[in-house]
Amino acid sequence: MQKGTILMIDGFKRALALGAATVALAGGAVLTTVGTASAAPTHHGDHTATRHLDRGRCHMVRGHWTRVWRDGRGSRHGHWVRVWHREQLVCRHRR
Structure with missing residues (x-):
């Protein structure tokens, strides 16, 4: 194989690894957002702790x-x- 072909294959491997890491980070961010949204209070103006x-x-x-x-x-x-x-x-x- 020629040197240019080897460099191109290495670049492709790097791009593939970077893409996989990006997908993993994006997936984690989505799961974190869903968890946070489900734990958030539903009524922003309701001060239930201060009612008493x-x-x-x-x-x-x-x-x-x-x-x-x-x-x-x-x-x-x-x-x-x-x-x-x-x-x-x-x-x-x-x-």
Whole structure:
């Protein structure tokens, strides 16, 4: 066999192996997505865990962005970054 033919066969083997790896990764991603979707809650706005709480004292606070100063490390200067704070339940305590 000629050297060009051997290189072409090696390239084909490499492409075949890469294709098989891609299919395996895609299959794993699909199975992970299906598992996650089946475990996800069905009603996004339903706060069933908070139903027993006193609504006069507790309320949901929407998510919001804040700006936070991050100090630089070493010779780098600090900079501002935006940080997202998720929705959370806030309750006033009885005193």
